[in-house]
Amino acid sequence: MAGVxxxxxxxxxxxxxxxxINMIPFIDLLMVTISFLLITAVWSHMSRINADAQxxxxxxxxxxxxxxxxxxxxxxxxxxxxxxxxxxxxxxxVVNSIEVARKDDIKEDKGKKLVRYPDLATMIExxxxxxxxxxxxxxxxxxxxxxxxxxxxxxxYLIGVIDAIYQTHRKFTxxxxxxxxxxxxxxxxxxVN
Amino acid sequence: MTIGQxxxxxxxxxxxxxVRKKAxxxxxRSTNSNLSLTSMIDFLIxxxxxxxxxxSASSETPPAKGLIIPQAENTLDxxxxxxxxxxxxxxxxxxxxxxxxxxxxxxxxxxxxDELFNILKGKREVWKQLHPGKEFPAVVVLQIDQDVPAxxxxxxxxxxxxxxxxxxxxxxxQLPRSH
Numbered sequence: 001m002a003g004v005x006x007x008x009x010x011x012x013x014x015x016x017x018x019x020x021i022n023m024i025p026f027i028d029l030l031m032v033t034i035s036f037l038l039i040t041a042v043w044s045h046m047s048r049i050n051a052d053a054q055x056x057x058x059x060x061x062x063x064x065x066x067x068x069x070x071x072x073x074x075x076x077x078x079x080x081x082x083x084x085x086x087x088x089x090x091x092x093x094v095v096n097s098i099e100v101a102r103k104d105d106i107k108e109d110k111g112k113k114l115v116r117y118p119d120l121a122t123m124i125e126x127x128x129x130x131x132x133x134x135x136x137x138x139x140x141x142x143x144x145x146x147x148x149x150x151x152x153x154x155x156x157y158l159i160g161v162i163d164a165i166y167q168t169h170r171k172f173t174x175x176x177x178x179x180x181x182x183x184x185x186x187x188x189x190x191x192v193n
Numbered sequence: 194m195t196i197g198q199x200x201x202x203x204x205x206x207x208x209x210x211x212v213r214k215k216a217x218x219x220x221x222r223s224t225n226s227n228l229s230l231t232s233m234i235d236f237l238i239x240x241x242x243x244x245x246x247x248x249s250a251s252s253e254t255p256p257a258k259g260l261i262i263p264q265a266e267n268t269l270d271x272x273x274x275x276x277x278x279x280x281x282x283x284x285x286x287x288x289x290x291x292x293x294x295x296x297x298x299x300x301x302x303x304x305x306x307d308e309l310f311n312i313l314k315g316k317r318e319v320w321k322q323l324h325p326g327k328e329f330p331a332v333v334v335l336q337i338d339q340d341v342p343a344x345x346x347x348x349x350x351x352x353x354x355x356x357x358x359x360x361x362x363x364x365x366x367q368l369p370r371s372h
Contacts, residue, residue: 023230030237037244046256047268048334048362053354112366113339114264151301151344155337156263158346159365166267184267190347192303 049162051188072133074124074145074186078102078153078161084120088131096131098123104157115160121167128168128185137171137180145186162188256336256364257285263339265365271334272362275316277309278336279349286312297348306352313356333358 070091077085083102088095100123105116124145129135132143145165149158168185204212256262257278278285282294284306292308313333321329333353337346350361 023234027234027237030234030241033241034237034244037241037248041244041247045367046262046271046364047265047367048271048364049265049268051350051361051363053350053359053361111261112264113261114368116266149343149347151342151347153343154339155341155343155346156339158343159263159265159339159363162363163265163267169267190350192347192351 049159049166051162051190053189071144072131074127074131074143075148075191076120076124076145076161076165077148078157079148079150084117084161086123086127088127098127104160113156115156117160117164120161121164124165124186125168132185134185135170137173138175140172142183142187143185145188146191147188148191257288260336261339262336262364262366264368266368266370268365268367269362271364272332274330274332274334274362275313275358276334276336276364277313277349277353279341279345280338284309284349286316294345294348297345301344303344303351304348305355306348309349310352310356313353313358317357329357330360331358332360332362334362334364336364 072088072090072095075085075087075089077087081102084100085097086100087097100120103117103119105118107114107116128143134141134143147158147161147165149161165186165188166184169182170185171180172183173180204215207213257280260278260280276285276287277291278288279294282298284291284293286309289312291312292306294306296306297304317329317331335346335349335353337349353359353361
């Protein structure tokens with residue numbers, strides 16, 4: 001029988017301090033624990049990609065509106081199967097526009113598809129570095145990206161483009177806590193037209 | 194009774210040559226070997242510790258059955274929020290049926306999903322009653338099948354925003370960042 005002597009040793013007529021730990025129930029317990037943990041383990045880790053509907057607040061007719069210059073917004077046009085068009089607009093005015101060849105990098109694993117656009121991600125990062133409005137680490141606001149797509153495009157391609165937009169990160173320092181962390185440079189929303 | 198030399202006894206007296214050969218090892222190295230208990234227990238304890246560390250007590254909401262969630266690299270951690278699942282043409286809110294997408298498929302344009310709108314609005318009102326004085330987080334998580342067309346995604350997105358949930362998150366399978 002497997003056992004472990006826990007030492008000690010008595011003398012005289014007193015009860016011996018020697019005892020054995022029975023290893024068999026101990027190993028059984030470990031096996032049962034491992035089985036339980038393996039069965040209940042979650043191997044696929046779910047996470048989320050954020051998007052903001054940019055719903056305006058209610059109108060305030062009692063307050064006088066200050067005239068604010070419209071911010072630059074990045075419009076990502078993905079209607080064409082051959083190219084993406086990145087357009088920076090301030091209100092209705094086009095600040096700059098650039099085209100990126102569309103190369104769908106699709107990887108499939110047991111029916112799950114991963115769509116990636118590395119060229120688009122690199123170009124968006126370059127564009128943000130040159131044209132983005134909120135690049136300072138102390139700036140709470142994020143630059144806005146608007147995704148334009150047709151109605152037939154499959155969801156996985158939308159996620160591929162949103163993933164490429166979120167690849168651009170910047171530093172953000174919280175003034176209160178003084179902590180600096182990496183945050184996405186853009187906030188994504190959909191064009192509804 | 195004579196005292197015999199200690200040693201192996203099992204199957205040594207079976208009057209069959211091949212059994213005796215097997216039992217004695219047949220001159221070859223014995224197939225029996227001792228298992229080191231210490232290293233085995235060490236291994237088991239390491240496995241238990243690893244599994245306990247990766248164990249999540251809060252049950253992670255799995256995607257609805259038959260729904261294939263797309264994969265992405267640049268993601269955020271999941272949050273506790275109403276879960277809207279779109280599988281084929283069926284819409285579920287926290288596992289309960291909330292209409293279908295037939296109206297969008299027929300129109301082929303952005304359409305407000307009334308049943309989904311009413312359920313989400315009801316959930317928002319319940320949350321506000323349960324948490325008076327607190328700011329409503331306005332977050333909803335969409336579990337959408339990878340092959341669903343964009344018009345359905347945009348319609349659901351817009352319906353959620355109209356129902357008071359402008360912060361929409363898309364559930365994805367997390368992949369390690371490659372850059």
